[in-house]
Each structure stands twice: as structure tokens, then as C-alpha cells.
Amino acid sequence: MVKGVIVLALVVALGGGGWLAFKPSSNSEGQRIDIVPASTISFEITATGNGDLRARKQTVLRSELEQNAAIVEVVEEGSRVSKGDVLVRLNADEIQTKLDDELLQLESAKSELVGAENAYQIQVSDNESALRQALLKVELNELELRKWQEGEVKEQRTKLQLDAERAEREESRLKAKLERSRELFTREFLSKDELDRDELAYVEAASALQTTQLAQRVYEEFTYERDLKQKTSDVEESNAELERVQRRNESELASKDAARTNRRRQFELREERVAKMRKQIEAAVIKAPTDGLVVYATSLNQNMWNNENGTLEVGTEIRPNQEIIVLPDTTEMMAVVRIPEALMGRVRPGQNAVVTIDAALGKKYSGTVETIGVMAQSGGWRDPNVREYEVRIGLDMGAEAHGLKPSMRCEARLTLNTVEQALAVPIQAVFNEGRRQFVYTAQDAKYHQKPVRIGRRSDLYAEIVEGIAEGDRVLLRQPPTAQIVKAEEPKQGAPSAPGAAPASNIPAQRGGPPQPRAEDSGGKKPVAQTTAARD
Structure with a gap:
């Protein structure tokens, strides 16, 4: 199934000290199995968002004509222009x-x-x-x-x-x-x-x-x-x-x-x-107010099916106040990413971020959160229940030429907090069942359910406050039913185990890690939402 994939992804994500802390056990044939020991480590609580690059400053040129007009001349997209250069000529015969x-x-x-x-x-x-x-x-x-x-x-x-x-x-x-x-x-x-x-x-x-x-x-x-x-x-x-x-x-x-x-x-x-x-x-002749790179507005306003307005060319009909050309100042760039609504309570201006840009061969740039959107945005027709906030991150471009352009896709990882020397397990090792949170510990070829209380968590690790000790080996997947030794059911009205976690607001999932709760043991909102591992 996905055992090997899960372990490999975990190992790559952990890197360095993470690999040493949670090194999976191996069988006699050298094959990895999904068991790691609970260890005391330090880890960062991060949030990941995807988006695109935008210029911090850009000049948007619109049609100032009060009627539709066809383009009779237009500069080639991607050209470098100087202040005063003619960018677009619109047909003004009717106005004349x-x-x-x-x-x-x-x-x-x-x-x-x-x-x-x-x-x-x-x-x-x-x-x-x-x-x-x-x-x-x-x-x-x-x-x-x-x-x-x-x-x-x-x-x-x-x-x-x-x-x-x-x-x-x-x-x-x-x-x-x-x-x-x-x-x-x-x-x-x-x-x-x-x-x-x-x-x-x-x-x-x-x-x-x-x-x-x-x-x-x-x-x-x-x-x-x-x-x-x-x-x-x-x-x-x-x-x-x-x-x-x-x-x-x-x-x-x-x-x-x-x-x-x-x-x-x-x-x-x-x-x-x-x-x-x-x-x-006079407005029928649009000139460059500043030096810059010519970008057609239709290129920036593309939707998922392609450019709904078509490309700009001679004969294209331009509506009044329609955006025609954008002159971005690429010396200062920003990353605009979307962060899930559940994490916004912990995102603050001034937090550090690392932005990875695919078009730059995965090059990473450091940045700082500058602004956070006021209103949540919907996930659209694909998932109307998703609510995300737009976060703007200022990038430290340095003095060297970068070649970045607006609309390049990027991924940002925001550092929300740091957990210092705490007992933790990989997030995949934590499961929900009703109001209980537990892990599977390996004992005598069986996997025992051990109720735990979860503290702070990231998208990679979960802090264990109570339930298991350092060195206890936990399983990173849902074991077969025949190999499960369930924990003793608590009497009605009594806690399931010492330090058991309170009821989650997320519906119970079997065979996967816990979903973020409204607040963790530190009184903070969850920072990430993970996908359950399955057999």
C-alpha cells in the first residue's frame, strides 16, 4: 500500500536531526517497517500556503476612452520600455x-x-x-x-x-x-x-x-x-x-x-x-509612465480555463476602463499565498517565512509576513467549504539579478512557533476514535492502543503530553484489525486514560492522524491539517 511512501516522505521532511530522532526500525532483510520511537526533540510549528508572485509596485494602464475602441498598435509583451514610449494606440476616428x-x-x-x-x-x-x-x-x-x-x-x-x-x-x-x-x-x-x-x-x-x-x-x-x-x-x-x-x-x-x-x-x-x-x-495613445516590463493585463487575469479575454493584438476590442497593460516593478517582489482559515489565529505580521519558487528551480527566498487578508476566500466550485486567507509576504531579493516575474507559482512555509525539547512522535502516528486520541505501540507482535494527550503540533510532529514515555515504539499506519489490542474502555463518565485529550470538534477518523482541534494544550489553535495514512 502506502507504507514505504509514508516513511520515505517522513524521512525527507525530517532531514538531519529528524532522521536521527525518528529512525525507523529495519527487519533482517533490510526492509523498513513503519515503527519509530517516541523521542525528545525540538521542532518548528509551521504553516504552508501556495500562491504566486506579485510585484510590490506596479503601474496598471487602463483604457480612459468612454467607448469601445479597437487596438491599432500594441507593443510586444515582455518588452522592456522606457518612460514615454508608446505602448498602445486605440482607434479614435469616431471621436475625431x-x-x-x-x-x-x-x-x-x-x-x-x-x-x-x-x-x-x-x-x-x-x-x-x-x-x-x-x-x-x-x-x-x-x-x-x-x-x-x-x-x-x-x-x-x-x-x-x-x-x-x-x-x-x-x-x-x-x-x-x-x-x-x-x-x-x-x-x-x-x-x-x-x-x-x-x-x-x-x-x-x-x-x-x-x-x-x-x-x-x-x-x-x-x-x-x-x-x-x-x-x-x-x-x-x-x-x-x-x-x-x-x-x-x-x-x-x-x-x-x-x-x-x-x-x-x-x-x-x-x-x-x-x-x-x-x-x-490623446488618451487613445497610451504611453509608458515609467520604465518597466510590458505585461498584458489579460495574461494576469487568466482563469483556470485559459484567458477569458483573449490576448491583446491589433483589432482587439477594448472596453472603457478595461485594464490593458501592467508595468510591474520587479525589483521588489511579494509572495501572495493562501493559508487555511484554521491557522489564521496564529499567523501574525512580522513572522518569518521561506518561499520556494518552482520556476526558479526550487530556489528559496526568505521573507516576512506583511499583511493578512481581512475576509476569508472560498475554495471555489472545487471545494466551496474551504476557507482561506490571503497572506502577503515580502521577499528579501538581495542585490543580485533574480529574473523573477509576476504570477510565478510559489510555496511559502511560515514559522509560527518553536517547540523546544519536547516528547514527540510523527503526526502520522496519532489517531482519533470518537473522543479519544491514541497511538499504536508495538509489543509482542501486536499493536496496543495507548490513549495520549496531544499538546502542540506541526504538520510533521505532535507533542505528547501524557500517555507514553520516551523510547516507546509507535506505528505510523493503521495496523490490521487482527493485530490490534484495544485499550480498556473507560467507565461512563470517567476519563479514558490519565491525561486523555478532550473531545475533538472534528468527526472521528479511523486509520489516520488527528485533525486539528480548536485549541491545543497550550491554548493555541491548530497550525496544520494532515491527511490520514491508510493501508
Whole structure:
């Protein structure tokens, strides 16, 4: 079956001191058998992950065109290019046609903008003229009101007052004269004709007095009020007209300004479109921003069935924002590997790692864990239950030329911990059965089940905390049923053996090593998951 294969793999993995510690016994014919002694050794707890190489720094060049475009020229993959070299030319004929049409629209928009600007300036001038006229009318009406109040009214009142005083004095004089004339007429010193004339003069004076008094009353009660209302109304109307002119000016100016703004915005939009199209035409020629190695993005994005996007060549249709070429900086490389979810609790940034690269004839590079993925990744359709985390390891490349390239396959072995001088057996020697963990010890041509308690473990060794002693010989495979001497079953509720391990969260397996438990005896999570050896 696989006995020889298991022993050979174990011997190669152990190497040096491991071979001396767990040297298999031999029969008389020189053939190896699967029995090794439990020994006190030191071993490293490691985790292994597979992945590929990536450049620490790389420049990704994408299509900046907003439409599909065919490649008309492309640099050969694997070429070394310098900054400024043309890498790809995309067909921009359609964009050029649109640009020509847009330039005509831009000129038309510019002409309309100039017309709108002139209309706005004319409106500003008209508004200023209308406002001046309205203000002048207000000022004239206010001056007219002040002139009437402070001049004409006073003048008229003074005139009427003088007329009234003159008429009153004349009436008093003629009244006194009439009284003297009557006395003289009685004494026959005055003729009847003279008396009549004096009486007539008095009547006329009295009438004149009444007329002046009536004129005063008419002026104060009617004429003054009428003129006041008229003058005040003229001022108020001119002010109202001023307000209407201001609002009309604002409305018409806002209309002209809106038209001007609209035309300016249309012109700016046309300019932006023209600038954008010119930029698109420039973007159709992709140049190298830095020195580097040309790698087609399709080569990096290959899936398991081959490149889903095909290779890049003249005529290939490129979508907007599609990655076209990657310029990796190969002076600094990283290994990106996947580590099983069960081990991530013990992986930390700063841990040492050894990375083996197949394409470099198995050459090994030392490295350091730099980052750990935040989310677990699925194993895909092959095994959807597998959960792995992406771990990035910075490689120590040294000063010599290495010739490594992105996407080269690699294997990384991370050193998680070191077990110093502990009793241990190969991991293949430990089996699970229900809640028990045990080993098979060779005694009298039989194989006795010995319950054990497992401490720390790696993918090669398991620390034995209790159950067997140093030098006890253990079997590395599942023995035939007839040769098994089972351990005595413990009573219900009692431990199966001193120091027996607690129940495992992994379903029991017969004929294989134990699966990693949630925590080992050191309070740590398991570091590796091994495959059971079978007959």
C-alpha cells in the first residue's frame, strides 16, 4: 500500500536531526517497517500556503476612452520600455468626427454668447437712462412741492391778508366818514348828493371787505387743499414711477442676464466637450509612465480555463476602463499565498517565512509576513467549504539579478512557533476514535492502543503530553484489525486514560492522524491539517 511512501516522505521532511530522532526500525532483510520511537526533540510549528508572485509596485494602464475602441498598435509583451514610449494606440476616428462637429457647435455658441453679452450691456444702459429720468421727475416734483409750500402759499396768504386788511381799513374809514356826513347833513352842512356818495362808497367798501374775507376762506379751505393734494400726489406718483422703473430695470436686466448666463453655460459646455474629446483623442495613445516590463493585463487575469479575454493584438476590442497593460516593478517582489482559515489565529505580521519558487528551480527566498487578508476566500466550485486567507509576504531579493516575474507559482512555509525539547512522535502516528486520541505501540507482535494527550503540533510532529514515555515504539499506519489490542474502555463518565485529550470538534477518523482541534494544550489553535495514512 502506502507504507514505504509514508516513511520515505517522513524521512525527507525530517532531514538531519529528524532522521536521527525518528529512525525507523529495519527487519533482517533490510526492509523498513513503519515503527519509530517516541523521542525528545525540538521542532518548528509551521504553516504552508501556495500562491504566486506579485510585484510590490506596479503601474496598471487602463483604457480612459468612454467607448469601445479597437487596438491599432500594441507593443510586444515582455518588452522592456522606457518612460514615454508608446505602448498602445486605440482607434479614435469616431471621436475625431464628433470633435469636428462639436467645434462647429462651439463657434455657434460663441456667437450667441457675444449677442447675449451685447444685449445685456444695452439693457444696462437703458436701465440707467430710465432710472435717471425717474429720479429727475421725483426731484422736480419734490422741488415743485417745496416751491409751492415755501413760496406760492406764503405769497398768496400774504396777498389775501393785505387785501383783507386794506378792505377792513377802507370799510372803517368810509363808515366813519359816512357817520360824519350824516351829522353834517343833519346840520345842513352837506348836501344830499354828497351823503349819497358817501353811503355808496361805504357799501362798496363793506362789500370789498366781505369779498376779501371770502377769498381768504376759499383759499384756505379749498384752493390750498386742492393744490396740496395735487402737489403731494405728483411727488408720490413720481416716487411710484421710480419704483416701477427700478423693478422693471431689475426684471429686464435679470432676463438679459439669464439669457447671457444660459449662452455662457452653453458655450462652456461646448468648450468642455471639445476639451474632453481632445483629451479622449490623446488618451487613445497610451504611453509608458515609467520604465518597466510590458505585461498584458489579460495574461494576469487568466482563469483556470485559459484567458477569458483573449490576448491583446491589433483589432482587439477594448472596453472603457478595461485594464490593458501592467508595468510591474520587479525589483521588489511579494509572495501572495493562501493559508487555511484554521491557522489564521496564529499567523501574525512580522513572522518569518521561506518561499520556494518552482520556476526558479526550487530556489528559496526568505521573507516576512506583511499583511493578512481581512475576509476569508472560498475554495471555489472545487471545494466551496474551504476557507482561506490571503497572506502577503515580502521577499528579501538581495542585490543580485533574480529574473523573477509576476504570477510565478510559489510555496511559502511560515514559522509560527518553536517547540523546544519536547516528547514527540510523527503526526502520522496519532489517531482519533470518537473522543479519544491514541497511538499504536508495538509489543509482542501486536499493536496496543495507548490513549495520549496531544499538546502542540506541526504538520510533521505532535507533542505528547501524557500517555507514553520516551523510547516507546509507535506505528505510523493503521495496523490490521487482527493485530490490534484495544485499550480498556473507560467507565461512563470517567476519563479514558490519565491525561486523555478532550473531545475533538472534528468527526472521528479511523486509520489516520488527528485533525486539528480548536485549541491545543497550550491554548493555541491548530497550525496544520494532515491527511490520514491508510493501508
